[in-house]
Amino acid sequence: MALFTLVGGPCNGNIVDATALHLSPGDPVDCGGVRYIWNGGRPQPRRGCRQPEAVASAAHSTRDRSGKPGIGSCTSSRSRRRTSSGELGLLAPVSGVCQDKPMPMLAVTESQLIDAAGTIQDVYECTYAVAGHPGSFTFTVPKDGDVLAAAEAAVSALVAQVNALYGL
């Protein structure tokens, strides 16, 4: 069994069983909207970003106290050095995006939606950047109810959709 630890990005610290997933050295793993790739079991140099403290140790996390990814989660590495099968290696993101800011939300504004019945609904209109892809994407969440839960679900759906579209 070959175990790998995802380093940096949204899935930092996640363990991947390469054998179970039929992964070969160099194969990418998509997780949390970011593409990770086997880097030969060593931490990658992260130009332009502060080195995450947890890179050297997969047991640590770059997430801060609030659970958000820590600052310095650099995903610019593109090294494809290989290591022997079975070694506990590191999978580093290769999306080409160096996220010094843990906030891909570009803007939050207010808007209103009118449904087919003519009912007006107050919403937050959120403009979001998906890591690894250019452009910005917008979704709305009702101002009524649990705004944050709805927004988190919308973000997950948006990231999945954008990644799927770019994968076509």
Place this chain on the structure above:
Amino acid sequence: MASSAFVPPDLVFEDLSGLVNPSDAYTVVSAMPSDMEGVGTDLIESVEITFQVTGRSGFFTVEIPLVGFRIFESGIDLTSEAGIVNSLYGL
């Protein structure tokens, strides 16, 4: 025959911003009386508050019914509304 022109009265909007508690988390731009839907077809008096969240761009609004003693005893606190905006930016 003398002619006269109708002069509309100046519109006067009551400023209710004094009902909102001051905070470092937000800045009140305006607080105007309004009406919002109540039960059934009834309208109830409300205050429509436009505010800015500290450190964020744009303006946000919230409409709060002017009923209940909470408003007048402790003032209107928009901390939770500002917190929602900040949390959205944190996603």
